[in-house]
Amino acid sequence: NMAVAILANTRMLTLEEKIRMVPALLPMLLEGQSFIDAQDEKSVLKFMQEYSMPARINEEIFIAMGKALDFIDPDKLSMTVILTAMNRFINEADGSQTAFLDGNPPDRLCQPIKEWVERKGGEVICSSPVMEISLNEEDGTVNCLKLANGTTVSADYYVSAVPVDVFKRLIPTQWSTLPYFRQLDELKGIPVINIQLWFDRKLNSIDGLCFSRSPLLSVYADMSNNCQEYASDERSMLELVFAPCSPEAGSPINWIAKPDSEIVDAAMKELERLFPEEIGPNAPPGRCAELLKSTVVRVPRSVYAATPGRNKYRPSQESPIGNFVMAGDYATQKYLGSMEGAVLSGKLAAEVICDKAMGRANQNGLKEV
Numbered sequence: 001n002m003a004v005a006i007l008a009n010t011r012m013l014t015l016e017e018k019i020r021m022v023p024a025l026l027p028m029l030l031e032g033q034s035f036i037d038a039q040d041e042k043s044v045l046k047f048m049q050e051y052s053m054p055a056r057i058n059e060e061i062f063i064a065m066g067k068a069l070d071f072i073d074p075d076k077l078s079m080t081v082i083l084t085a086m087n088r089f090i091n092e093a094d095g096s097q098t099a100f101l102d103g104n105p106p107d108r109l110c111q112p113i114k115e116w117v118e119r120k121g122g123e124v125i126c127s128s129p130v131m132e133i134s135l136n137e138e139d140g141t142v143n144c145l146k147l148a149n150g151t152t153v154s155a156d157y158y159v160s161a162v163p164v165d166v167f168k169r170l171i172p173t174q175w176s177t178l179p180y181f182r183q184l185d186e187l188k189g190i191p192v193i194n195i196q197l198w199f200d201r202k203l204n205s206i207d208g209l210c211f212s213r214s215p216l217l218s219v220y221a222d223m224s225n226n227c228q229e230y231a232s233d234e235r236s237m238l239e240l241v242f243a244p245c246s247p248e249a250g251s252p253i254n255w256i257a258k259p260d261s262e263i264v265d266a267a268m269k270e271l272e273r274l275f276p277e278e279i280g281p282n283a284p285p286g287r288c289a290e291l292l293k294s295t296v297v298r299v300p301r302s303v304y305a306a307t308p309g310r311n312k313y314r315p316s317q318e319s320p321i322g323n324f325v326m327a328g329d330y331a332t333q334k335y336l337g338s339m340e341g342a343v344l345s346g347k348l349a350a351e352v353i354c355d356k357a358m359g360r361a362n363q364n365g366l367k368e369v
Contacts, residue, residue, distance in 0.1 A: 044074035073250035189301025303337030316367030
């Protein structure tokens with residue numbers, strides 16, 4: 001789908017520019033994952049320079065991809081991220097499809113999962129985070145989890161699926177010197193901001209996820225078109241990812257520390273460029289959409305920052321601790337930091353547990369550090 005889209009589009013790149021992409025991308029098709037992994041030490045811009053790719057390819061394609069995939073600009077992003085996404089798009093028929101929940105995540109995703117776990121005899125404990133991983137002194141395996149409410153949880157196996165920055169605060173002192181856990185110091189979540197904007201009328205938007213080359217906006221969608229809960233023929237509700245939003249991600253302004261009003265104002269200015277006939281002072285009389293309300297959600301540490309050289313620090317699902325297994329999108333799997341990556345990492349973690357329970361060696365094993 002992606003190859004056809006690039007070749008068929010005559011507005012983004014010229015024929016010459018498309019031809020000049022071939023020497024850089026052909027090894028990805030011929031050598032596959034080994035070539036992709038080998039580019040992890042290079043930023044997108046450095047990779048482009050090595051293969052003499054025209055700057056407009058970055059402006060027309062890679063900026064939008066980088067901001068959508070990891071919320072950072074191409075000069076700070078590992079080329080492995082871009083190549084991984086392109087490889088998935090080219091080799092998987094559904095790789096470029098996007099989908100939306102039909103309602104809010106707590107009701108339409110979290111609650112069904114909770115109910116499924118409980119039907120199977122499990123228990124979901126909310127509002128009481130893990131405060132400590134308590135160990136057995138003799139071998140350093142997990143003895144129990146101590147929760148904030150004062151209770152403990154004991155199990156045969158323990159799986160961590162929390163973000164890497166959260167897990168680093170929970171690492172027991174006895175584990176902290178092990179290379180497997182020490183490598184996590186090299187992984188750090190990237191800040192991102194989500195914005196929801198409700199308008200008094202319907203915008204001329206498309207039914208789908210839009211990738212943006214805007215300096216401030218990553219991806220956005222009109223949820224009145226894409227989500228059943230917000231469906232409306234009369235009013236639009238835009239959901240936007242505001243990124244990069246901090247200097248570490250490439251922004252000259254630390255937006256994560258700004259008040260909501262400034263963030264919303266900046267987003268509206270960008271939307272004036274995207275919807276000039278419907279938003280802002282240049283919209284024709286009677287057609288200008290007015291903002292009814294807005295929400296701003298800051299995520300100080302989201303997916304891990306996929307800067308050059310991070311792949312080698314991503315842990316395997318199997319750990320050196322006999323009854324502890326790692327999940328989370330930052331653990332090793334082919335989809336990098338994403339919801340898809342988190343799901344796949346969870347499946348790989350489940351395979352590790354099944355193999356341990358059956359006395360089998362896991363096919364992926366413990367990744368060498």
